[in-house]
Amino acid sequence: MIDDDMDLAAGKRNVITPGEDLDAFSLDDLAERRDILLAEIARIDTITEKKKAGRSAADAVFKI
Numbered sequence: 411m412i413d414d415d416m417d418l419a420a421g422k423r424n425v426i427t428p429g430e431d432l433d434a435f436s437l438d439d440l441a442e443r444r445d446i447l448l449a450e451i452a453r454i455d456t457i458t459e460k461k462k463a464g465r466s467a468a469d470a471v472f473k474i
Contacts, residue, residue, distance in 0.1 A: 424446060432440065 426443060426446060432443075435443065
């Protein structure tokens with residue numbers, strides 16, 4: 411039971427709620443949170459570029 415609670419707490423740390431009060435977070439927690447957000451932004455940018463490339467390819471094929 412204790413292990414389950416620890417796993418749940420560890421997983422919950424990676425859940426970020428926009429607008430959440432950050433005053434209770436330690437400096438380490440804030441740094442970890444920032445790293446998570448930067449990784450997510452990079453992931454979004456990668457997918458965005460793939461989708462743009464796909465759209466450009468489709469536009470080139472269907473261009474009249």
